[in-house]
Amino acid sequence: MPNLNFSLANALYIHLPFCSSKCPYCDFYSVKYSKQRVDLYWFALFMELEELSQKVNNNLLQTIYIGGGTPSLIEPFYIRELIKKIKKNFKLIPTAEITVEVNPASINEDKIIGLKRAGVNRLSVGIQSFNDQHLDFLGRKSSSEKNKKILTLIDQYFGNYSADLIFALPEQSLNEFADDLETMLSFKPPHISLYNLEIHENTPFYKRYHSGELKLPSEELDAEMYELAVDNLKAADYQHYEISNFSQRGYRARHNYLYWLFEPYLALGPGAAAFDGSCRSQNIADLNQYLDHYNPQKRSFKELISDGAADNSNLFPPNIESKIRTLNCLEPKEKMAEYSFLALRTAQGLFYHKFYSQFKVGVKKVFKEEIEELKSKQLIKEGNERIYLTERGKELANEVFLKFLLD
Ligand code: SF4
Structure with a gap:
């Protein structure tokens, strides 16, 4: 395996793969939560963190994103120890963004304060909806009332937060989605993410969709919902800075923005993928194998902490050839395609000079026909030495991205 160069990575993603039950639409890697598993996992996570920090120690982290899974199932004590450990082993800018994903079903006031x-x-x-029937359909263990209560609490303790909604659900009407949006806007979250329901392979919804039992709304209704959201959020002074993301001024998701800028990032945990600007290194999505590798003696994290051993920076010997990672390096053309469609996700779009400084060739030279065709279909526009998605292009973004990838 070639040695990846993470020296320019300023973002760190940590995967906490525990959920209380599996939502039928979700394809993220997770296993059933138990306190004992979390404790064994934390020991392993500290070992991987030690190993990573021995390879990458001069990076200046700007963002940390703790995702899952359901991080809010975990006692804030573990998150506190994890952040302490990151601060000890890496350099962080003083204004680093440190995000944790939370689920209304497993968060409460004490945990919010603890975080x-x-x-x-x-x-x-992850609010997803304020409609009890839709929450139930999505397998979410929350309710409309609980979602509202949790948003109120989060707003009380956190100036900066994001709330997710899912739309284009089977049998969801435009009015029902408008109600969800209105309720969400009544809380004025600093940041809102909107996703239409996607059917992923290897999920219960995939089987139901392919057996004809589950029918998604028409493309027209999906587009109408998206347009309604864009109009209402703009009218409420949100900036539509990325296809699925809206923020009040100064509240963009800094961690995700680094992904769209094609910046390298570090990652820890089973299933998590790191990127060095050319190659992705993905940890095995299997908690048992991860634990066998990083915690073979099944040691308890709480014991480690009480030993004071977590402060020892030599817990884990450097491991040169890891068996628990796969590597996928992008071909030059794939790299240019990925760079282009990630930039196109953002409101500013793809600047010609940035593409040139990255690849030493003009984007219009590499993707001349694709750009012309997308312009003629009015999916992208050109102006001020850049291309960017039109409103229609945002609705049909996957079509635009495939054009770059497949040709
Ligand atoms: S709680 Fe989140 S990560 Fe867990 S199954 Fe549901 S959507 Fe997936």
């Missing part, structure tokens, strides 16, 4: 005290400065809450 704030642990050093977390941004929460991302």
Whole structure:
């Protein structure tokens, strides 16, 4: 395996793969939560963190994103120790964004306070809907009332947070989605993410969709919902800075923005993928194999902490050839395609001079026909030495991205 160069990575993603049950639409890697598993996992996570920090120690982290899974199932004590450990082993800018994903079903006021005290400065809450029937359909263990209560609490303790909604659900009407949006806007979250329901392979919804039992709304209704959201959020002074993301001024998701800028990032945990600007290195999506590798003696994290051993920076000998990672390096053309469609996700679009300084060739030379065709279909526009998605292009973004990838 070639040695990847993470020296320019300023973002760190940490995967906490525990959920209380599996939502039928979700294809993220997770296993059933138990306190004992979390404790064994934390020991392993500290080992991987030690190993990573021995390879990459001069990076200046700007963002940390703790996702899952359901991080809010975990006692804030563990998150506090994790942030302490990151601060000890890596350099962080003083204004680093530290986000934790939370689920209304497993968060409460004490945990919110605990996360704030642990050093977390941004929460991302998976609201998904304020309609009890839709929440039930999505397998979410929350309710409309609970979602509202949790948003009120989060707003009380965190100035910076994001809330997610899912739309284009089977049998969801435009009015029902308008109600969800209105309720969401009544809380004025600093950041809102909107996703239409996607059917992923290897999920219960995939089987139901392919057996004809589950029918998604028409493309027209999906587009109408998206347009309604864009109009209402703009009218409420949100900036539509990325296809699925809207923020009040100064509250963009800094961690995700680094992904769209094609910046390298570090990652820890089973299933998590790191990127060095050319190659992705993905940890095995299997908690048992991850534990066998990083915690073969099944040691308890709480014991490690009480030993004081977590402060020892030589817990884990450097491991040169890891068996638990796969590597996928992008071909030059794939790299240019990925760079282009990630930039096109953002409102500013793809600047010609940035593409040139990255690849030493003009984007219009590499993707001449693709750009002309997308312009003629009015999916992208050209202006001020850049291309960017039109409103229609945002609705049909996958079509635009495939054009770059497949040709
Ligand atoms: S709680 Fe989140 S990560 Fe867990 S199954 Fe549901 S959507 Fe997936």
